[in-house]
Amino acid sequence: MFRLTKQELARMIDHTLLRPEAVSGDIVKLCEEAVENLFGAVCVNPAYVPPAVRELEGTNVRVGTVIGFPLGATNTAGKVAEAGRAVSDGAAEFDVVINIGALKDRETAYLEREFGDVIGIIRKARPDAVVKVILETALLTDAEKVLGCRLAADCGADMVKTSTGFGPGGATEDDVRLLRSVVGDRLGVKAAGGIRDLETALQMIAAGASRIGTSSGVKIMQEWSEAKAMV
Numbered sequence: 001m002f003r004l005t006k007q008e009l010a011r012m013i014d015h016t017l018l019r020p021e022a023v024s025g026d027i028v029k030l031c032e033e034a035v036e037n038l039f040g041a042v043c044v045n046p047a048y049v050p051p052a053v054r055e056l057e058g059t060n061v062r063v064g065t066v067i068g069f070p071l072g073a074t075n076t077a078g079k080v081a082e083a084g085r086a087v088s089d090g091a092a093e094f095d096v097v098i099n100i101g102a103l104k105d106r107e108t109a110y111l112e113r114e115f116g117d118v119i120g121i122i123r124k125a126r127p128d129a130v131v132k133v134i135l136e137t138a139l140l141t142d143a144e145k146v147l148g149c150r151l152a153a154d155c156g157a158d159m160v161k162t163s164t165g166f167g168p169g170g171a172t173e174d175d176v177r178l179l180r181s182v183v184g185d186r187l188g189v190k191a192a193g194g195i196r197d198l199e200t201a202l203q204m205i206a207a208g209a210s211r212i213g214t215s216s217g218v219k220i221m222q223e224w225s226e227a228k229a230m231v
Helices: 006-011 024-037 046-056 076-089 100-104 108-125 142-154 173-183 198-207 217-230
Strands: 013-017 041-044 062-067 093-097 130-134 159-161 188-192 211-214
Touching: 006 013, 006 217, 013 024, 013 188, 013 217, 024 041, 024 046, 024 217, 041 046, 041 093, 046 062, 046 076, 062 076, 062 130, 076 093, 076 108, 093 108, 100 108, 100 142, 108 130, 108 142, 130 142, 130 188, 142 159, 142 173, 159 211, 173 188, 173 198, 188 198, 198 211, 198 217, 211 217
Parallel strands: 013 041, 013 211, 041 062, 062 093, 093 130, 130 159, 159 188, 188 211
Antiparallel strands: none
């Protein structure tokens, strides 16, 4: 359990607030918690990128956002526009929802063009950006998950991510293992969706996750401290 230090675990957490009813005060609190707990990043909806950037200026916490969220069915031009605005607003990490129907239809040329356009506009403006492709694994067969991973890797993404947290299911150990087995060391794997406690977070990391997306980051770190104190 304690092969990771507290700081190493914290840096793996994307402290997330994507609820549609979130207000500006919630974003301020999210950022304050991220700084206090030394989280690696926050993840907010695109409209809240500018205030998050302001709150986190001068810290080591990166601002992440979502593109084509949560369905992935936005057309390519819409995703490109959304990504372009988010990067100009100061976002450093981008969780892009794959077009799930196109993936199930094996429309690889379409997906390659879309990834190329979206990732291209991000990289042009911010070469150090981290791009994560959300697969929404609960809606996919294993073969579709494999194809999604390979497309993400070939198109220059940095990570594949299990879930939006708004689909029919979240991260599972089996899916994380599968994604890791496909991408190997080429890409990171972000587990997200339903990770609400330390035990689950550590299970995902043991299965191969290099990032944890969760709205329960503060609780997870409190549980870590409590468990460590009992050793």
